[in-house]
Amino acid sequence: MKLFIPGPTYVREEVLMQMTKPLIGHRTKDASVLQKNITENMKQVFMTENMVLCSTSSGCGLMEGAIRSCTSSKAAVFSIGSFGNKWHKIGISNGLDVDLYKVELGETIDANFVDEVLKKNDYDFVAITHNETSTGVVTPIEEIAEVMKKYGNIVWAVDAVSSAGGMKIETDELGIDILITSTQKCLALPPGMAFCTFSEKAIERAKTVENRGNYFDLLSLYNDILKRDYQYPNTPNISLMYAAEYQLNHMVNEEGLEDRFNRHREMAEYVRNWALENFALFPKDVKYASDTVTCVLNNKNLDIGNLNRELAKRGMTISNGYGDLKDKTFRIAHMGDLTMDDIKELLENIDEIRGGL
Ligand SMILES: Cc1ncc(COP(=O)(O)O)c(C=O)c1O
Numbered sequence: 001m002k003l004f005i006p007g008p009t010y011v012r013e014e015v016l017m018q019m020t021k022p023l024i025g026h027r028t029k030d031a032s033v034l035q036k037n038i039t040e041n042m043k044q045v046f047m048t049e050n051m052v053l054c055s056t057s058s059g060c061g062l063m064e065g066a067i068r069s070c071t072s073s074k075a076a077v078f079s080i081g082s083f084g085n086k087w088h089k090i091g092i093s094n095g096l097d098v099d100l101y102k103v104e105l106g107e108t109i110d111a112n113f114v115d116e117v118l119k120k121n122d123y124d125f126v127a128i129t130h131n132e133t134s135t136g137v138v139t140p141i142e143e144i145a146e147v148m149k150k151y152g153n154i155v156w157a158v159d160a161v162s163s164a165g166g167m168k169i170e171t172d173e174l175g176i177d178i179l180i181t182s183t184q185k186c187l188a189l190p191p192g193m194a195f196c197t198f199s200e201k202a203i204e205r206a207k208t209v210e211n212r213g214n215y216f217d218l219l220s221l222y223n224d225i226l227k228r229d230y231q232y233p234n235t236p237n238i239s240l241m242y243a244a245e246y247q248l249n250h251m252v253n254e255e256g257l258e259d260r261f262n263r264h265r266e267m268a269e270y271v272r273n274w275a276l277e278n279f280a281l282f283p284k285d286v287k288y289a290s291d292t293v294t295c296v297l298n299n300k301n302l303d304i305g306n307l308n309r310e311l312a313k314r315g316m317t318i319s320n321g322y323g324d325l326k327d328k329t330f331r332i333a334h335m336g337d338l339t340m341d342d343i344k345e346l347l348e349n350i351d352e353i354r355g356g357l
Contacts, residue, residue: 001312001315001316001317002315002316002317002338002342002346003317003333004316004317004318004319004332004333004334004338004342004343004346005317005318005319005331005333006133006162006185006292006293006319006331006333006335007133007161007162007182007184007185007191007333007335008184008185008190008191009184009185009186009188009333009335009336009337009338010188010336010337010338010342011188011189011190011243011336011337012188012247012337014246015188015189015243015246015247015250016190016243018239018242018243018245018246018247019190019239019240019242019243020239021239021242023238023239024238026231026232026235026236026238027228027231031231031238032228032229032230032231034238034241034242034245035054035230035231035232035236035241036229036230037245037248037249038054038241038244038245038248039051039052039054039225039230041245041248041249041251041252042054042195042248044252044257045164045165045187045248045251045252045257046164046169046171046179046181046195046197047168047169047170047171047172047173048171048172048179048197049172050171050172050197050198050199050200051197051198051222051225052195052196052197052198053195053196053197053198053218053221053222053225054193054194054195054221054232054236054241055193055194055195055196055216055221056192056193056232056234056235056236056237056240057192057193057194057215057216058182058184058191058192058194059159059161059180059181059182059194060086060090061194061215061216062178062180062194062195062196062216062218063086063087063090063127063157063159063180064090064094064213064216065196065213065216065217065218065221066127066157066178066180066196066202066218067087067090067091067094067096067098067125067127067157068091068094068096068209068211068212068213068216068217069202069205069206069209069212069213069216069217069218069219070125070155070157070177070178070202070205070206070209070218071091071096071097071098071124071125071155071209072124072125072205072208072209073097073122073123073124074096074097074098074099074121074122074123074124074125075091075096075097075098075099075123075124075125075126075127076098076099076100076101076117076118076121076123076125076126076127077091077098077099077100077101077126077127077128078101078102078109078114078117078126078127078128078129078139079100079101079102079103079129080102080103080105080107080108080109080129080132080135080137080139081105081129081132081133081134081135081137081322082132082133082134082322082323083129083132083133083134083159083161084100084102084127084128084129084132084159085100085102087127087129087159088100088127091127094213099121099123101113101117105134105135105282105324105325106135106137106282106283106284107137107284107285108137108138108139108140108283108285108288109128109139109140109144110140111140111143111144111146111147112147114126114128114144114147114148115147115150118147118150118151118154123154124153124154124155124205125154125155125157125205126148126151126154126155126156126157127157127158127159128141128144128156128157128158128159129158129159130158130159130160130163130164130167130169131160131161131162131163131167131290131292131293132290133161133162133293133322133331134295134321134322134323134325135282135283135295135322135325136281136282136283136289136290136293136294136295136331137282137283137288137289137290137295138163138167138288138289138290138291139288140288141158141169141174141176142174145173145174145175145176148174148175149175155177155178155199155201155202155205156175156176156177156178157176157177157178157179157180158176158178158179158180159180160179160180160181161180161181161182161185161194162185162186162290162292162293162335163181163185163186163290163291163292164179164181164185164186164187165181165185165186165187165188165251165260165336166185166186166260166261166264166291166292166335166336167186167261167264167290167291167292168257168258168261171197176197176199177197177198177199177201177202178196178197178198178199178202178218179196179197180194180195180196181194181195181196182194183195183240183244185292185335185336186264186292186335186336187244187247187248187251187336188247188335188336188337189240189243189244189247190240190243192237192240193236193237193240193241193244196218198218198221198222202218203219203222206218206219206222207219215234220233221233261291263339263340264291264292264334264335265291266340267291267334267338267339267340267343268289268290268291268292268294268334270334270340270343270344270347271294271332271334271343271347272286272289272294274347275294275296275332278300278351278354279296279297279298279299279300279302280296280297280299281294281295281296281297282295282296282297282325282329283295291334292333292334292335293331293332293333293334293335294331294332294334295321295325295329295330295331296329296330296331296332297328297329298321298327298328298329298330302330302354304320304321304326304327304330305320307330307350307353307354308320310353311346311349311350311353314349316345316346316349318330318331318332318333318346318350319331319332319333332346
Protein backbone atom coordinates (compact mmCIF):
# COMPACT_ATOMS: atom_id res chain seq x y z
CA MET A 1 0.00 0.00 0.00
CA LYS A 2 1.50 3.36 -0.98
CA LEU A 3 0.84 5.90 1.74
CA PHE A 4 -0.19 9.39 0.67
CA ILE A 5 -1.15 10.21 4.26
CA PRO A 6 0.73 12.86 6.25
CA GLY A 7 2.55 10.33 8.38
CA PRO A 8 3.57 7.67 8.63
CA THR A 9 4.80 8.06 5.09
CA TYR A 10 6.03 5.62 2.48
CA VAL A 11 9.41 4.12 3.46
CA ARG A 12 11.69 2.69 0.79
CA GLU A 13 12.38 -1.05 0.99
CA GLU A 14 16.16 -0.58 1.35
CA VAL A 15 15.57 1.72 4.34
CA LEU A 16 13.29 -0.84 5.99
CA MET A 17 15.93 -3.53 5.44
CA GLN A 18 18.40 -1.59 7.62
CA MET A 19 16.22 -2.46 10.58
CA THR A 20 16.95 -6.17 10.19
CA LYS A 21 20.63 -5.72 11.09
CA PRO A 22 21.81 -7.49 14.28
CA LEU A 23 21.56 -5.30 17.38
CA ILE A 24 24.50 -3.76 19.18
CA GLY A 25 24.80 -2.65 22.79
CA HIS A 26 23.79 0.95 23.34
CA ARG A 27 26.90 1.59 25.46
CA THR A 28 29.39 0.45 22.82
CA LYS A 29 31.73 2.57 20.70
CA ASP A 30 29.72 1.53 17.62
CA ALA A 31 26.56 2.98 19.21
CA SER A 32 28.38 6.29 19.72
CA VAL A 33 29.47 6.34 16.06
CA LEU A 34 25.93 5.51 14.91
CA GLN A 35 24.44 8.28 17.00
CA LYS A 36 27.07 10.80 15.97
CA ASN A 37 26.52 10.09 12.25
CA ILE A 38 22.79 10.68 12.71
CA THR A 39 23.42 13.90 14.66
CA GLU A 40 25.82 15.33 12.09
CA ASN A 41 23.40 14.77 9.20
CA MET A 42 20.43 16.02 11.21
CA LYS A 43 22.39 19.24 11.84
CA GLN A 44 22.43 19.73 8.07
CA VAL A 45 18.72 18.98 7.72
CA PHE A 46 17.98 21.46 10.51
CA MET A 47 20.62 23.92 9.21
CA THR A 48 22.10 24.38 12.65
CA GLU A 49 25.45 24.39 14.44
CA ASN A 50 23.69 23.66 17.72
CA MET A 51 23.48 20.18 19.20
CA VAL A 52 20.75 17.89 17.91
CA LEU A 53 19.02 15.73 20.53
CA CYS A 54 17.54 12.38 19.67
CA SER A 55 14.61 10.82 21.49
CA THR A 56 13.11 7.36 21.29
CA SER A 57 9.57 8.69 21.19
CA SER A 58 7.40 10.39 18.64
CA GLY A 59 7.55 14.17 18.20
CA CYS A 60 5.13 14.99 21.00
CA GLY A 61 7.70 13.69 23.48
CA LEU A 62 10.11 16.45 22.48
CA MET A 63 7.27 19.01 22.36
CA GLU A 64 6.63 18.10 25.99
CA GLY A 65 10.36 18.16 26.72
CA ALA A 66 10.76 21.60 25.18
CA ILE A 67 7.93 23.38 26.97
CA ARG A 68 8.62 21.70 30.30
CA SER A 69 12.41 22.00 30.26
CA CYS A 70 12.53 25.61 29.07
CA THR A 71 9.60 27.47 30.62
CA SER A 72 10.65 29.07 33.88
CA SER A 73 7.75 31.51 34.29
CA LYS A 74 5.10 31.59 31.55
CA ALA A 75 4.65 30.23 28.02
CA ALA A 76 2.62 31.25 24.98
CA VAL A 77 1.47 28.86 22.28
CA PHE A 78 0.47 30.32 18.91
CA SER A 79 -1.78 27.75 17.27
CA ILE A 80 -3.15 27.45 13.76
CA GLY A 81 -4.85 24.10 14.33
CA SER A 82 -4.96 20.79 16.16
CA PHE A 83 -1.25 20.33 16.73
CA GLY A 84 -0.77 23.82 18.13
CA ASN A 85 -3.72 23.20 20.45
CA LYS A 86 -2.08 19.96 21.48
CA TRP A 87 1.13 21.74 22.49
CA HIS A 88 -0.94 24.00 24.72
CA LYS A 89 -2.62 20.96 26.30
CA ILE A 90 0.78 19.34 26.87
CA GLY A 91 1.98 22.44 28.72
CA ILE A 92 -1.14 22.67 30.87
CA SER A 93 -1.04 18.98 31.77
CA ASN A 94 2.55 19.48 32.96
CA GLY A 95 1.26 22.09 35.41
CA LEU A 96 2.73 25.03 33.49
CA ASP A 97 1.28 28.50 33.10
CA VAL A 98 0.52 28.61 29.35
CA ASP A 99 -1.62 30.96 27.26
CA LEU A 100 -3.10 29.87 23.94
CA TYR A 101 -3.52 32.22 20.96
CA LYS A 102 -5.28 30.75 17.98
CA VAL A 103 -6.67 31.72 14.62
CA GLU A 104 -9.58 30.44 12.57
CA LEU A 105 -8.83 27.11 10.89
CA GLY A 106 -7.32 27.64 7.44
CA GLU A 107 -5.63 30.88 8.49
CA THR A 108 -2.07 31.50 9.56
CA ILE A 109 -0.47 33.53 12.34
CA ASP A 110 0.47 37.07 11.46
CA ALA A 111 3.89 38.22 12.70
CA ASN A 112 2.44 41.58 13.82
CA PHE A 113 -0.06 39.73 15.97
CA VAL A 114 2.79 37.82 17.63
CA ASP A 115 4.55 41.12 18.27
CA GLU A 116 1.41 42.68 19.81
CA VAL A 117 0.97 39.73 22.15
CA LEU A 118 4.63 39.59 23.22
CA LYS A 119 4.76 43.34 23.79
CA LYS A 120 1.89 43.18 26.28
CA ASN A 121 3.01 40.08 28.19
CA ASP A 122 6.03 38.69 29.92
CA TYR A 123 6.50 35.25 28.38
CA ASP A 124 9.80 33.40 28.54
CA PHE A 125 8.85 30.54 26.18
CA VAL A 126 7.01 30.67 22.85
CA ALA A 127 5.82 27.67 20.85
CA ILE A 128 4.71 27.85 17.23
CA THR A 129 3.74 25.20 14.68
CA HIS A 130 5.57 25.60 11.38
CA ASN A 131 3.41 23.30 9.24
CA GLU A 132 -0.06 22.52 10.56
CA THR A 133 -0.80 19.04 9.23
CA SER A 134 -4.52 19.26 9.97
CA THR A 135 -5.13 22.31 7.76
CA GLY A 136 -2.18 22.25 5.34
CA VAL A 137 -1.20 25.77 6.41
CA VAL A 138 2.30 27.07 7.18
CA THR A 139 3.25 29.94 9.46
CA PRO A 140 5.52 32.69 8.13
CA ILE A 141 8.43 31.82 10.40
CA GLU A 142 10.82 34.15 8.55
CA GLU A 143 8.61 37.14 9.44
CA ILE A 144 7.97 35.83 12.95
CA ALA A 145 11.75 35.42 13.36
CA GLU A 146 12.18 39.18 12.88
CA VAL A 147 9.75 39.75 15.75
CA MET A 148 11.36 37.12 17.98
CA LYS A 149 14.75 38.87 17.66
CA LYS A 150 13.31 41.72 19.74
CA TYR A 151 12.59 39.42 22.69
CA GLY A 152 15.96 38.13 23.83
CA ASN A 153 14.64 36.45 26.98
CA ILE A 154 12.25 34.16 25.12
CA VAL A 155 13.17 30.59 24.21
CA TRP A 156 11.52 29.97 20.85
CA ALA A 157 10.42 26.44 19.97
CA VAL A 158 9.02 25.42 16.59
CA ASP A 159 7.12 22.26 15.70
CA ALA A 160 8.45 21.19 12.31
CA VAL A 161 7.18 17.62 12.68
CA SER A 162 5.58 17.57 9.23
CA SER A 163 7.98 19.91 7.41
CA ALA A 164 11.64 19.42 8.42
CA GLY A 165 13.45 17.50 5.71
CA GLY A 166 10.82 18.51 3.14
CA MET A 167 10.92 22.30 3.49
CA LYS A 168 13.94 24.50 4.07
CA ILE A 169 14.07 25.82 7.63
CA GLU A 170 17.17 27.85 8.48
CA THR A 171 17.10 27.20 12.20
CA ASP A 172 20.17 29.24 13.22
CA GLU A 173 19.56 32.02 10.74
CA LEU A 174 16.02 32.43 12.09
CA GLY A 175 17.15 32.21 15.71
CA ILE A 176 15.00 29.18 16.55
CA ASP A 177 16.14 27.66 19.84
CA ILE A 178 14.39 24.30 19.58
CA LEU A 179 13.23 22.89 16.24
CA ILE A 180 11.45 19.55 16.50
CA THR A 181 10.67 16.79 14.04
CA SER A 182 9.63 13.14 13.97
CA THR A 183 11.00 10.29 11.87
CA GLN A 184 7.71 9.28 10.21
CA LYS A 185 7.08 12.36 8.06
CA CYS A 186 9.43 14.09 5.63
CA LEU A 187 12.41 12.01 6.74
CA ALA A 188 10.56 8.98 5.28
CA LEU A 189 11.48 6.66 8.13
CA PRO A 190 9.26 4.44 10.29
CA PRO A 191 7.72 6.11 13.38
CA GLY A 192 9.42 5.87 16.76
CA MET A 193 12.06 8.57 17.07
CA ALA A 194 12.19 12.34 17.18
CA PHE A 195 14.95 14.95 16.86
CA CYS A 196 15.35 18.52 18.03
CA THR A 197 17.91 21.29 18.06
CA PHE A 198 18.98 22.76 21.41
CA SER A 199 20.51 26.25 21.46
CA GLU A 200 22.83 27.80 24.08
CA LYS A 201 19.92 29.96 25.20
CA ALA A 202 17.72 26.89 25.67
CA ILE A 203 20.50 25.10 27.58
CA GLU A 204 21.01 28.06 29.93
CA ARG A 205 17.25 28.35 30.48
CA ALA A 206 16.83 24.65 31.22
CA LYS A 207 19.51 24.96 33.92
CA THR A 208 17.21 27.38 35.75
CA VAL A 209 14.10 25.17 35.57
CA GLU A 210 13.75 22.97 38.60
CA ASN A 211 11.19 20.34 37.55
CA ARG A 212 12.11 19.29 34.05
CA GLY A 213 10.64 15.81 34.41
CA ASN A 214 12.83 12.86 33.56
CA TYR A 215 12.45 11.02 30.24
CA PHE A 216 11.96 14.22 28.23
CA ASP A 217 14.36 16.40 30.23
CA LEU A 218 16.21 18.01 27.31
CA LEU A 219 19.11 19.09 29.52
CA SER A 220 19.71 15.55 30.66
CA LEU A 221 19.66 14.31 27.03
CA TYR A 222 22.16 17.05 26.17
CA ASN A 223 24.43 16.38 29.17
CA ASP A 224 24.60 12.68 28.38
CA ILE A 225 25.69 13.39 24.81
CA LEU A 226 28.67 15.33 26.24
CA LYS A 227 29.40 12.92 29.07
CA ARG A 228 28.91 9.62 27.25
CA ASP A 229 30.10 10.48 23.74
CA TYR A 230 26.77 10.74 21.92
CA GLN A 231 24.92 8.22 24.02
CA TYR A 232 21.64 8.68 25.87
CA PRO A 233 20.30 8.10 29.39
CA ASN A 234 17.93 5.33 28.21
CA THR A 235 18.02 2.51 25.67
CA PRO A 236 17.34 3.98 22.23
CA ASN A 237 15.64 2.34 19.25
CA ILE A 238 18.84 0.98 17.71
CA SER A 239 17.09 -0.68 14.76
CA LEU A 240 15.47 2.58 13.76
CA MET A 241 18.80 4.35 14.25
CA TYR A 242 20.34 2.09 11.58
CA ALA A 243 17.56 3.10 9.22
CA ALA A 244 17.99 6.78 10.15
CA GLU A 245 21.75 6.68 9.56
CA TYR A 246 21.18 5.17 6.12
CA GLN A 247 18.30 7.44 5.13
CA LEU A 248 19.94 10.67 6.33
CA ASN A 249 23.07 9.82 4.38
CA HIS A 250 20.87 9.38 1.29
CA MET A 251 19.08 12.69 1.90
CA VAL A 252 22.19 14.75 2.56
CA ASN A 253 24.81 13.13 0.33
CA GLU A 254 22.89 11.42 -2.48
CA GLU A 255 19.68 13.30 -3.20
CA GLY A 256 20.94 16.58 -1.71
CA LEU A 257 18.78 18.76 0.54
CA GLU A 258 18.13 21.54 -1.98
CA ASP A 259 16.92 19.00 -4.54
CA ARG A 260 14.78 17.38 -1.88
CA PHE A 261 13.13 20.70 -0.97
CA ASN A 262 12.57 21.47 -4.68
CA ARG A 263 10.99 18.06 -5.24
CA HIS A 264 8.57 18.73 -2.39
CA ARG A 265 7.68 22.15 -3.80
CA GLU A 266 7.09 20.76 -7.30
CA MET A 267 4.85 17.96 -6.01
CA ALA A 268 2.94 20.49 -3.88
CA GLU A 269 2.37 22.81 -6.83
CA TYR A 270 1.07 19.93 -8.92
CA VAL A 271 -1.37 18.80 -6.22
CA ARG A 272 -2.51 22.37 -5.51
CA ASN A 273 -3.26 22.99 -9.19
CA TRP A 274 -5.21 19.74 -9.35
CA ALA A 275 -7.12 20.71 -6.18
CA LEU A 276 -7.94 24.15 -7.58
CA GLU A 277 -9.20 22.67 -10.86
CA ASN A 278 -11.35 20.01 -9.18
CA PHE A 279 -12.22 21.31 -5.70
CA ALA A 280 -10.77 24.22 -3.68
CA LEU A 281 -7.95 24.64 -1.20
CA PHE A 282 -8.72 24.67 2.51
CA PRO A 283 -5.94 27.20 3.34
CA LYS A 284 -7.47 30.66 3.02
CA ASP A 285 -4.41 32.06 1.27
CA VAL A 286 -2.48 29.90 -1.20
CA LYS A 287 0.67 31.79 -0.17
CA TYR A 288 0.56 29.86 3.11
CA ALA A 289 -0.29 26.46 1.64
CA SER A 290 2.07 23.71 2.77
CA ASP A 291 4.67 22.12 0.49
CA THR A 292 4.35 18.76 2.26
CA VAL A 293 0.60 18.20 2.61
CA THR A 294 -2.36 19.65 0.70
CA CYS A 295 -5.64 20.03 2.54
CA VAL A 296 -8.40 20.03 -0.09
CA LEU A 297 -11.80 21.57 0.62
CA ASN A 298 -14.34 18.88 -0.23
CA ASN A 299 -16.80 21.30 -1.86
CA LYS A 300 -18.14 18.50 -4.11
CA ASN A 301 -19.28 16.39 -1.13
CA LEU A 302 -17.23 13.49 -2.30
CA ASP A 303 -17.58 10.39 -0.09
CA ILE A 304 -14.00 10.24 1.19
CA GLY A 305 -14.48 6.83 2.84
CA ASN A 306 -15.65 5.41 -0.46
CA LEU A 307 -12.83 7.07 -2.36
CA ASN A 308 -10.28 5.57 0.00
CA ARG A 309 -11.84 2.09 -0.27
CA GLU A 310 -11.55 2.29 -4.05
CA LEU A 311 -8.01 3.66 -3.81
CA ALA A 312 -7.06 0.81 -1.46
CA LYS A 313 -8.04 -1.69 -4.17
CA ARG A 314 -5.41 0.05 -6.29
CA GLY A 315 -2.80 -0.04 -3.51
CA MET A 316 -2.99 3.61 -2.40
CA THR A 317 -4.44 5.59 0.47
CA ILE A 318 -5.01 9.26 1.28
CA SER A 319 -6.23 10.94 4.53
CA ASN A 320 -9.63 12.18 5.46
CA GLY A 321 -9.85 15.59 7.15
CA TYR A 322 -8.52 15.82 10.72
CA GLY A 323 -10.94 16.06 13.66
CA ASP A 324 -13.83 18.43 12.91
CA LEU A 325 -12.61 18.75 9.32
CA LYS A 326 -13.40 15.07 8.61
CA ASP A 327 -15.33 14.73 5.31
CA LYS A 328 -15.31 18.53 4.91
CA THR A 329 -11.71 18.23 3.74
CA PHE A 330 -9.32 15.51 2.69
CA ARG A 331 -5.54 15.53 2.69
CA ILE A 332 -2.95 14.39 0.21
CA ALA A 333 0.60 14.17 1.51
CA HIS A 334 3.48 14.78 -0.86
CA MET A 335 6.26 14.30 1.61
CA GLY A 336 9.27 12.10 2.19
CA ASP A 337 10.40 9.88 -0.64
CA LEU A 338 7.27 10.10 -2.81
CA THR A 339 8.00 11.23 -6.36
CA MET A 340 6.17 13.29 -8.96
CA ASP A 341 5.34 10.03 -10.77
CA ASP A 342 3.69 8.69 -7.60
CA ILE A 343 1.66 11.88 -7.27
CA LYS A 344 0.54 11.83 -10.91
CA GLU A 345 -0.47 8.19 -10.60
CA LEU A 346 -2.49 8.93 -7.45
CA LEU A 347 -4.33 11.87 -8.98
CA GLU A 348 -5.07 9.97 -12.19
CA ASN A 349 -6.56 7.20 -10.08
CA ILE A 350 -8.67 9.64 -8.05
CA ASP A 351 -9.97 11.19 -11.30
CA GLU A 352 -10.81 7.77 -12.67
CA ILE A 353 -12.59 6.69 -9.48
CA ARG A 354 -14.54 9.97 -9.31
CA GLY A 355 -15.66 9.45 -12.90
CA GLY A 356 -17.19 6.12 -11.90
CA LEU A 357 -18.68 7.07 -8.51
C1 LIG B 1 2.36 19.30 12.97
C2 LIG B 1 2.43 18.14 13.89
N1 LIG B 1 2.87 18.32 15.14
C3 LIG B 1 2.96 17.30 16.00
C4 LIG B 1 2.57 16.04 15.65
C5 LIG B 1 2.71 14.95 16.62
O1 LIG B 1 3.81 14.19 16.25
P1 LIG B 1 4.03 12.72 16.74
O2 LIG B 1 2.85 11.93 16.23
O3 LIG B 1 5.31 12.33 16.11
O4 LIG B 1 4.05 12.75 18.22
C6 LIG B 1 2.11 15.78 14.37
C7 LIG B 1 1.66 14.44 13.99
O5 LIG B 1 1.01 14.22 12.99
C8 LIG B 1 2.04 16.85 13.46
O6 LIG B 1 1.61 16.67 12.22
